[in-house]
Amino acid sequence: MNNIDFAPDSVKKRIIAIKNRINTIDENVNENIRFLKEVEKKYELGIDYASRRIVALYKLHCLGKMHVILSSESMNEILRGKTGLEFILASDKKRFKELELNSKKRLNFTAILSAQKKEKIALKIQLKKEEAVAAFKNTGSLVGDL
Numbered sequence: 001m002n003n004i005d006f007a008p009d010s011v012k013k014r015i016i017a018i019k020n021r022i023n024t025i026d027e028n029v030n031e032n033i034r035f036l037k038e039v040e041k042k043y044e045l046g047i048d049y050a051s052r053r054i055v056a057l058y059k060l061h062c063l064g065k066m067h068v069i070l071s072s073e074s075m076n077e078i079l080r081g082k083t084g085l086e087f088i089l090a091s092d093k094k095r096f097k098e099l100e101l102n103s104k105k106r107l108n109f110t111a112i113l114s115a116q117k118k119e120k121i122a123l124k125i126q127l128k129k130e131e132a133v134a135a136f137k138n139t140g141s142l143v144g145d146l
Contacts, residue, residue: 011134018127025120029113036109039102046099053092 072078 011130011137015127015130015134018123018130022120022123022127025116025123029116029120032109032113032116036106036113039105039109043099043102043106046095046102049095050099053095 072081
């Protein structure tokens with residue numbers, strides 16, 4: 001008889017625990033969506049920058065090294081141009097690495113969100129089962145009271 005009295009309480013505790021877990025997952029999903037949007041924005045800016053830089057490098061390549069050297073008036077100007085170009089290329093390399101990192105972050109956040117959504121669906125199914133068990137036990141205890 002004692003087990004029957006405690007059964008509804010344990011079911012209620014499981015239901016509350018499941019609802020709390022669902023709320024926690026909802027909060028995590030919302031936070032991850034916010035982070036994903038930030039990463040996607042950085043990624044899109046990186047893609048835009050990369051495409052413009054590739055076009056500029058292509059134009060520089062088509063222009064040719066000799067033209068750059070011949071258009072310079074002094075050796076000092078050639079060295080400044082070379083130093084400037086090296087600086088730009090180093091900056092580009094850094095930004096391309098950031099772009100790659102943001103791409104990986106996007107994939108990771110997408111995978112995490114997918115896993116969290118699957119877990120939430122599974123918990124909702126489990127919650128419905130627990131609520132059905134609770135409803136059944138409540139109707140059973142009502143019948144026993146008659």
